[in-house]
Amino acid sequence: MSINMAEFHQVFFEESHEHLENMEQLLIAINLQSPDPEELNTIFRAAHSIKGGSGIFGFTALSSVTHVMENLLDKVRKGTFELSSGIIDLLLKTVDTLSHILSLYREEEPIDWQQVEFAKNQLVAALNGDPFLSASPEVIPVTSTKTEITQTSVVVSDVSHQNDIGFGFFEDDVELTLAIENQDFGFFDEAFTAKEISVEDINKTLLDSQLVTNTEPDDDLGFGFFESLTPESVDSEIDALVHIQANKAIAVIEPLTKPINSPSAPKIPRYTGNTAESTKVAPADPVDPAPVLNKSVASGAKSTPTAATKKVNTSTQDATLRVETSKIDTLVNLAGELVITQSMLTLIGNEISGELGERLKTALVELERNTREMQEAVMSVRMLPVSFVFNRFHRLVRDLSDQLGKNVNLVIEGGNTEIDKGMIEKLVDPLTHLVRNSLDHGIEKPEVRRLLGKAEIAELSLRASQRGGNIVIAVHDDGAGLHREKIIQKARENNMSVTDNMPDKQIWQLIFAAGFSTAQEITDVSGRGVGMDVVRRNIEALGGRIDIDSVAGQGATFEIQLPLTLAIVDGMSVSVGNQIYILPLVHIIESIQPHTEQLKYLVQERLIRVREEYLPLLNLHQLMEITPFAKCPEEGIVVLLESNNKRFGLCVDALVGQQQVVIKSLEKHYRRIPGVSGATIMGDGSVALILDVESLAQQIKN
């Protein structure tokens, strides 16, 4: 079975990128003395999510690094490991490494394992309390500059946010940092003098100083190294950087240098002071970091060429834009309002005659088309293929069937069917319940299947399709089906009202009652009877419904019907008395003007005979408690409707017209009304109720 992994990779990359950015921001902002536990948790979760995702997709380089990172973060979170600026810097560097690895995976470049090992080793070393990491700073008491310190950090991070490209440049190219770092260390060893700075700080400061280029360090605070690292050498390093990077990168550096130059120049020393001040680490233990770092040089050198090519590709990742859902919702609502206004205009336009009227009508036709297209475009923003939900079941089915000793083949159909994003998220839980249920209760063990003469490998299918204004999602298994007798028996035990001759459909609905389970034993998969009622509640919360079809010995189908979106419905407006109702077009088969001889009466029910078929007849005026104009069906129109394989006729006074209507919620300010799925605003500003054909169909006695 083939799954299109590429789309999931894309999502994973985007999410991970977001997680990394988030982590970075939190790490930068974290308060070393008393870190906010919630922030630590967020960082931990971000690392955990990346680890989980990369594990699933087999991105071992990512998962192995995040695993160690997670260990460290977990200890920090539990308070058994103390944060220091050194650790923060290490974590930040790890974030950089991760985002580099991430981009390598994204570009399908070979992974730099040395870099991975290096990152891991550093983290492990930190975890073991290796002095190298805590080799940061003899604390320099810089208290007077405290306020400026905070400002500085703000400035620095601001720059990074504002100029994303520049930021990416420094973040992604870890190997450059590492290369620099090495020079740093060479120097550091010699000049590890009175005013120490943490290894990491130098590294950071050096980065800054490269931006600043020719600035003379006017403050001597701990900047012994500046003496040997003259402006010239900084310049030459920048040159080197520029050479390494593609032309693009130069363009990035140049604009960045200017704005940063003046503000950050005098602040560098203070920035160092910041870390120094806030560190509460043991005195420097000048362990030679060279052995560890040499690795990084090698890796840095190796991966530089890829860095250049990668940079060019990164621009494509901006092809998608993450937008707050609330903004999209506003757009959707406004588009809906626009449709209403447009239909109001059309109504007015029809009343204007003459040449002007003609011109107006032409323009209105144009407007109508544009409005519709705009609305469709806005709607499509929220739509995602349902395969986002479906494809995660491959894993679940595999694991669960192994666990249960069953042989199951998962078939997925219609994964391209698009559905509202909000629904996708809410569909996961109910579908998981249903799939687990089918696997645990529905599908028999291979031995049993063999005895029954069924194929040993059972089939579980997830199907999605669009049926008119609805999305239909079906979970089907070819297992034992629901056990009618057992359900009835159980229902009696639970004091539910059941009779032996209840139709199957009604019996099946019983399993949605809370606490209902016919499972012989409770497993950790299912059987507690909490699943199905939750499933139904979740589905109903989405404005959908769930139906069961089951044939003993042949399997069961759980069919979920969901509305497409908050959207629009193609409707037929019908009138009864002086009210207008909307019938969704999808349910309408045809409309007829009945003759007396077509109408038949059963004991209590009225039937209409259409082409050799007797269909039950409902009166809309009775259902809606209105006085109709048409005294009998012959005077009005019968609309033949179909829902859930049930056909019936609905008596109305007249057909008014066909139009697209925007569904407005009645529940927002009022409550649900039986037989009505929502309301809409007509061209004249009045409210018309949209009929729920399926709940009307349920009013018909079987």
Added chain:
Amino acid sequence: MDSRASLAPKPEFSAHDEVEFLSFVLGEEHYALDIMSVKEIRGYEPVTKIANAPSFIKGVLNLRGDIVPIVDLRMKFNVGTVTYDEFTIVIMLNVCDRIVGIVVDAVSDVIKLSSEAILPAPEFGAAFDSRYLKGLATVDEKMVILVNIQALISSDDLGLMETNSLSEQE
């Protein structure tokens, strides 16, 4: 309570802890409700009838894109004569994040009341159940019944909101 609260003059700024009420007439009685829950006042317009709803729920109407239910308090509490003409008033309320319109006979005034001026509500005498009353006040020699509009609108009595018991029975 909502964003509008910041726009209107804040009652707590006034000297003697005064709160503003909107007084209205139902039949012969004068009532008042907290002005902060009033969204707007408008004339009665034809509504779209809702099936299977109690008669005092007149129906729904379109308030600038929102579908809003309209309740006739005169019918709910059997006061006054129920007529709909150009003088019939609908007070649009903003209560519990919902918009609800109530039909009353007339809107009279905005009154300021300090907390000392509000007397405890009697157990009887008003058409309203005492659960929905805040108290009594005397304004210009007339008795004004202060309505706890939030409690009234969200009550099961009006059935404007879905309660758990109702959604279960489906």
